[in-house]
Amino acid sequence: MSAHFPSLGRRGLRRLATGTLAVALLGALSACGSSDDSADSAGDATAKASGVSGASGAFPAKVDTKFGTVTVESRPKRVVALGWGDAETALALGVQPVGQSDWLAFGGDGVGPWAKDLYDKSPEKIGTLEPEYEKIAALKPDLILDVKSSGDQTRYDTLSKIAPTVGVPEGGDQYKTGWKKQTTMVAQALGLADEGEELIAETEKKFTAATKEHPEFKGKTITVGSRSSAGWGAYVHGTDRVDFVEQLGFENNPVVEAEAGEGFSVTVSEENLNMLDADLVVMAPIGIEASKISDDKLYRAVPAVKDGRSVVFDAANISQAFATNTVLSIGYALDEVVPLFAEALK
Template structure:
């Protein structure tokens, strides 16, 4: 159903539940204080509605206190969980069947209703969400009109949007923008603290790669979570890892293995750290991998790859900073 139809139905339900001519008059007004009936352990909960303008310039009326949120992209799932909102429906992590492993504990009750490529409309609709969030990192962006028929749908960010702005805009759709700004203040303070602890690693060269199908791919270029965090810490990147990325990742042939070298090499897969450890064992058997400076100096750091390879979000940034601090801080 459309968001307008949803709002009208909510108004009728709320108005039928109250008495008194004054309250009835208020329910029928266009003040924006429309009420919706929600259930939680048998108790009804009233919620106001708000109108926001999303990243595509669409004006969307959203619940002031959404109870059943579906997040169809990695950044919106990450952001919601960082703000204490566990979605009822989520997207699978990049290259994974379930939610990204770094988010699994926080999203244990969520049902996977989408992949990076597309959403499963039938599964999504069955959840009866009151708010759908996504951004342009997911193929579901092509079906916004269909999603809007299920529940109010907000596109929170354009492709390649600064992750901090994407976070605060997602938070705004959840009516938690102040919480997001507070979170970011704390994160920036911690980045500054870690930078002071780098000692001899200040300005060090950091390479970030994902190992897949027996070969590396460069990740974390451009302005995303990885690149911006490394830049904020004052580290540098190898020559071939500078500038904008031509895609989410850039494959590197084994004949050019030396181009992924740096003072430090952060190494992972699309999965968790255990999967990264297994891949690292495979990489060590590859010709010339042992000649890399980072390998010889024992500066290869196996990481939680699902976070480093994520399309971004505050919790992925937190994991990236944790891994960097653990390896580089003195």
């Protein structure tokens, strides 16, 4: 199995974005407006010239967000993707952003190896937590994607003065926009709703195959956490990493969930590392060596870790794919982490 869609590859993704793919997985996606055949043909020609291939949607397109309904009047030619994984989602739909944020410091084009070579021209890099607004404005975007971000009102207000901005959905604050919602919203904004549904359907098939192969995951509790120079933490329901394991049948650690607030994780003190204990403990290093987790005496004393029911990601690509959780990275992550989970639970 390849890093993302094994039956598609790069050319397949391009073809995917030029067909009219009627997959009703999520029901009807909202897109408003209409155009005649000649207008559609002219729009297709303009879109292909700007790196946007395919035209399954009509314009103006409307996308519901936390900040209200955003209207995209015509097919965007210059897209800036700022949210976590927004650029990869656009690339999966055949659209190459002119600017993007590199949240996980991949370098290069700012995307993981599962999205390698999907850019014809490298995008301008934009800051993450504090976007460089002048740089964004200089790119003259006609659409800004900020679908998976903090949901900060000031951030949104500033971006929307530059170009129509698709921000977080209701309930999507603090990076809690799931990959399906992200794909749906980005696809709607780009006029590629049908293609978005197809990508979601393909990704769902991968999860279904993994759960069928590993029924032992169902109902098992799991802690998904990390350690950085700042300390230990565990992720909560509604975030990418937990969403991923829940789709495999796991249940997030109830002790962690009891501490959940508005953020995407909870802090775990060294004296309380037993809070991590579950049927399976999965940890990722952030800015430190993996050995800082696996060799830590207090961590090794956690009951699940003592029993060998622990996975510490020691390869950057695996940890990054697991964290990115887009329609491009999920296939790669499933291939890599599912065998690790299964082995640890034996």
